[in-house]
Amino acid sequence: MLAMNYRGPLRVRIDHKPMPEILHPQDAIVRVTRSCICGSDLHLYNGSVPDTRVGMTFGHEFTGVVEQLGEEVEKLKIGDHVLVPFNIACGTCVFCQQGLYGNCHESNSQATAVGGIFGYSHTAGGYNGGQAEYVRVPYADVSPTVIPEGMDPDDAVLLTDVVPTGYQAAEMGGIQPGDTVVVFGAGPVGIMAARCAWLFGAGRVIVIDCVDYRLEFAREYAPCEAYDFRSLEDPVVFIKGTTESLGADVCIDAVGAEAAGSALQTVLGRKLLMQGGSATALHWAINSVKKGGIVSIVGVYGPIGTHIPIGNVVNKGITIRANQASVKRLLPRLIEHVQSGVLDPKALITHRIPLEDVSDAYRIFSAKLDDCIKPVLMPPSART
Numbered sequence: 001m002l003a004m005n006y007r008g009p010l011r012v013r014i015d016h017k018p019m020p021e022i023l024h025p026q027d028a029i030v031r032v033t034r035s036c037i038c039g040s041d042l043h044l045y046n047g048s049v050p051d052t053r054v055g056m057t058f059g060h061e062f063t064g065v066v067e068q069l070g071e072e073v074e075k076l077k078i079g080d081h082v083l084v085p086f087n088i089a090c091g092t093c094v095f096c097q098q099g100l101y102g103n104c105h106e107s108n109s110q111a112t113a114v115g116g117i118f119g120y121s122h123t124a125g126g127y128n129g130g131q132a133e134y135v136r137v138p139y140a141d142v143s144p145t146v147i148p149e150g151m152d153p154d155d156a157v158l159l160t161d162v163v164p165t166g167y168q169a170a171e172m173g174g175i176q177p178g179d180t181v182v183v184f185g186a187g188p189v190g191i192m193a194a195r196c197a198w199l200f201g202a203g204r205v206i207v208i209d210c211v212d213y214r215l216e217f218a219r220e221y222a223p224c225e226a227y228d229f230r231s232l233e234d235p236v237v238f239i240k241g242t243t244e245s246l247g248a249d250v251c252i253d254a255v256g257a258e259a260a261g262s263a264l265q266t267v268l269g270r271k272l273l274m275q276g277g278s279a280t281a282l283h284w285a286i287n288s289v290k291k292g293g294i295v296s297i298v299g300v301y302g303p304i305g306t307h308i309p310i311g312n313v314v315n316k317g318i319t320i321r322a323n324q325a326s327v328k329r330l331l332p333r334l335i336e337h338v339q340s341g342v343l344d345p346k347a348l349i350t351h352r353i354p355l356e357d358v359s360d361a362y363r364i365f366s367a368k369l370d371d372c373i374k375p376v377l378m379p380p381s382a383r384t
């Protein structure tokens with residue numbers, strides 16, 4: 001089968017790989033119909049995530065048709081068209097039982113900090129992902145969800161990650177009616193977080209990034225105020241200035257390890273890899289939230305220590321909430337929001353690229369060429 005193949009930092013290509021096989025009675029084999037590239041894949045692509053092995057296939061946002069089932073799978077049938085949440089979750093461990101499906105204790109034998117994630121290095125379990133024609137889906141009865149009748153598959157594929165992550169970013173912010181919410185990052189996740197902030201009662205939503213077409217998109221789609229941090233002398237001073245010197249009620253970090261904006265953070269976190277990523281957006285979030293406010297982090301960082309202003313966290317009495325999104329927990333509500341038109345995720349999809357051109361797709365998304373917000377890879381069988 002065709003599959004994306006990681007060859008080392010900034011090098012991915014399409015290759016022929018063996019078909020995945022059922023390895024456990026709770027597995028399914030799914031024929032992929034759509035798979036996205038996520039900002040999280042860029043951390044792998046750039047070589048920032050430890051133990052990202054040459055030969056692995058990335059891709060944790062995908063839909064597909066069930067082709068084979070292990071003998072213990074009960075809820076799925078051959079031929080079902082499913083959306084597959086990015087978290088691999090056992091459904092029964094102490095964390096899954098609390099709805100913390102992103103923190104499953106069973107699905108990742110390589111680490112305890114995070115559960116398994118499709119196509120996300122051996123630190124997240126070493127599973128191959130969905131940027132391929134076929135993929136093995138473990139615990140097939142737990143998270144994969146049949147795409148509801150009438151739902152556009154483009155909406156469905158974004159329910160595997162972007163929509164729940166943006167929604168959870170807003171949810172973790174504990175937004176109160178009328179709150180001012182600042183979202184750092186106008187990638188797909190930040191844009192969705194800004195949109196969802198209104199659902200929790202925000203009174204004002206501000207997005208900060210440095211890519212004009214993304215800021216423009218956020219202004220229309222969220223809708224919100226959106227500013228280029230390069231045109232602000234200091235984003236923290238700007239946010240304080242526009243909130244009567246108090247700071248924002250809630251700040252969301254939807255940037256993570258690849259943040260621009262600080263030479264020191266870029267050198268330490270992205271060039272020398274001496275910390276778990278460049279924490280510029282997180283710095284700005286901590287410093288521009290009001291005293292007693294909440295910082296919600298969905299941006300991904302590496303496992304090693306990162307230089308952040310913890311003294312300011314203490315002195316300002318800030319609450320920090322962070323996690324991988326718990327997709328399965330949020331799906332019932334978010335499917336409803338898509339079906340009723342409250343959320344329109346497919347509007348984020350700007351590029352539909354043949355799977356065979358996966359290396360171009362990474363280059364376009366990574367370099368933010370051609371006004372790219374969200375690219376979807378289409379395997380050959382899904383294009384006929």
Ligand SMILES: NC(=O)c1ccc[n+]([C@@H]2O[C@H](COP(=O)([O-])OP(=O)(O)OC[C@H]3O[C@@H](n4cnc5c(N)ncnc54)[C@H](O)[C@@H]3O)[C@@H](O)[C@H]2O)c1
Pocket residue numbers: 038039040041042043161162165184185186187188189190208209210211214229254255256257258259260261280281297298299300301323324325326
């Ligand atoms: N927690 C989760 O469950 C989860 C799920 C999906 C994605 N993520 C993470 O969320 C983050 C965003 O994902 P995405 O797909 O939107 O990525 P993306 O790379 O498309 O977007 C990131 C955006 O941040 C902007 N940016 C860079 N430095 C900035 C700064 N200092 N301040 C403000 N903006 C800045 C970039 O210009 C870019 O537009 C990534 O770190 C990704 O790994 C987390």
Ligand SMILES: [Zn+2]
Pocket residue numbers: 038039040041060061086161162
């Ligand atoms: Zn993702």
Ligand SMILES: [Zn+2]
Pocket residue numbers: 089090091092093094095096097103104105106107
């Ligand atoms: Zn579990």
